[in-house]
Amino acid sequence: EDKVVQSPLSLVVHEGDTVTLNCSYEVTNFRSLLWYKQEKKAPTFLFMLTSSGIEKKSGRLSSILDKKELFSILNITATQTGDSAVYLCAVGGAGGTSYGKLTFGQGTILTVHP
Amino acid sequence: EAQVTQNPRYLITVTGKKLTVTCSQNMNHEYMSWYRQDPGLGLRQIYYSMNVEVTDKGDVPEGYKVSRKEKRNFPLILESPSPNQTSLYFCASSLKPPSALVPYGYTFGSGTRLTVV
Numbered sequence: 001e002d003k004v005v006q007s008p009l010s011l012v013v014h015e016g017d018t019v020t021l022n023c024s025y026e027v028t029n030f031r032s033l034l035w036y037k038q039e040k041k042a043p044t045f046l047f048m049l050t051s052s053g054i055e056k057k058s059g060r061l062s063s064i065l066d067k068k069e070l071f072s073i074l075n076i077t078a079t080q081t082g083d084s085a086v087y088l089c090a091v092g093g094a095g096g097t098s099y100g101k102l103t104f105g106q107g108t109i110l111t112v113h114p
Numbered sequence: 115e116a117q118v119t120q121n122p123r124y125l126i127t128v129t130g131k132k133l134t135v136t137c138s139q140n141m142n143h144e145y146m147s148w149y150r151q152d153p154g155l156g157l158r159q160i161y162y163s164m165n166v167e168v169t170d171k172g173d174v175p176e177g178y179k180v181s182r183k184e185k186r187n188f189p190l191i192l193e194s195p196s197p198n199q200t201s202l203y204f205c206a207s208s209l210k211p212p213s214a215l216v217p218y219g220y221t222f223g224s225g226t227r228l229t230v231v
Contacts, residue, residue: 001173004156006156009154031212031213032212034219034220036219041224041225042204042222042223042224042225043157043204043222044222045219045220046219048219088156088157090157092211092212092213093212093213100145100147100162100163100164100170100211100212100213101159101162101172101173101212102147102159102162102212102220103159103173104149104156104157104158104159105156106154106155106156107156
């Protein structure tokens with residue numbers, strides 16, 4: 001069974017801190033790993049990663065994938081209160097029973113205090 | 115505006131009374147999927163559809179049905195709802211399925227909060 005595990009489950013920091021969120025996975029026929037941000041509504045897309053070692057960046061957010069060790073990290077530098085959200089990691093498969101499935105982790109709840 | 119529309123946003127119902135949650139997308143997406151979100155469990159996939167008349171089970175399909183008669187619509191049907199189906203439900207769509215490396219991810223609806231008493 002495909003499995004995606006995120007850590008930590010919850011994180012409280014102060015504005016300006018840097019945080020690292022982790023996502024490890026066990027997925028048959030791995031195809032892609034996606035990061036989403038969820039505030040009080042629907043998840044919104046952040047990054048898609050398919051190749052090891054290539055960092056994706058968007059402003060203060062960056063992410064990298066390690067396909068050998070089966071994990072990804074999401075970094076947020078100089079955090080702001082607007083970064084407070086649940087961060088979700090999801091992994092897509094590429095064949096067999098994984099063809100149409102997107103498996104999510106439990107999410108990391110990030111709270112940024114002023 | 116490109117979007118995924120779910121209805122209703124909130125629903126309280128009684129055990130055993132059949133209900134349908136509708137999902138419609140206006141982006142001509144092939145792939146659509148339903149998820150439920152519960153505290154501590156993240157998003158779990160219920161059913162997905164690769165295209166019209168092509169549907170398959172996700173990880174938690176028990177107690178749910180779906181249909182895909184038209185490309186834009188993918189309703190979720192609970193024939194006999196039970197309290198353990200109380201959850202937050204999301205519909206999502208994408209041009210292609212997860213195996214096809216869609217670079218912009220998936221578009222989610224705003225969610226339906228269902229309570230079964």
